[in-house]
Amino acid sequence: MYKIQANASGTRSIEVTDNHLETIQKYSLxxxxxxxxxIIDENILDxxxxxxxxxxxxxPGKDKDxxxxxxxxxxxxxxxxxxxxNLVLLYKEWGVSHKDAEEENKETI
Structure with missing residues (x-):
């Protein structure tokens, strides 16, 4: 589980799971x-x-993730x-570490 800062003052955060990141990857969101x-602004969020x-x-209703x-x-x-x-930054970091973990698994097989 990861936490991303959701506002400039740091008083709000959003929890992001590996499952959320995998869904972002699956749909290339x-x-x-x-x-x-x-630049990431409100228009990009919209x-x-x-x-x-x-x-x-x-x-409708097909993908619960x-x-x-x-x-x-x-x-x-x-x-x-x-x-x-912050979600984009987390996704990039997760993608690198996720790819490294997959490569290690392939090498051990």
Whole structure:
């Protein structure tokens, strides 16, 4: 379990699980989300919410993990642009460590 800071003052946080990060990876939710300028603002957060809403509407009730990601993280009342920025950073770090762990497992087999 990970915690990301959700606001600038650090008084609010959101808990993110490995399952949430795997769901982000499964649907490539963060791919192409951030513009070339690299700035994550409320418009980018809205774009993510619209993308996820479209996925949920196209497959209603089929993926509980995606629904949990929405309820727990993306549509969390504390989620703001800084929270999304921290989620992106966490996802990048998790992706590197996750890839390293997979490579170690392949080597031991």
């Amino acid at each position: 963060l791919s192409g989300l951030v513009d070339s300028n690299g 774009k993510l919410k619209f993308n996820v809403r479209g996925l949920l509407e196209s497959e 995606l629904l949990n990601l929405c309820l727990d993280v993306i549509y969390n009342q504390n989620m703001k642009a800084i929270g999304l920025k």
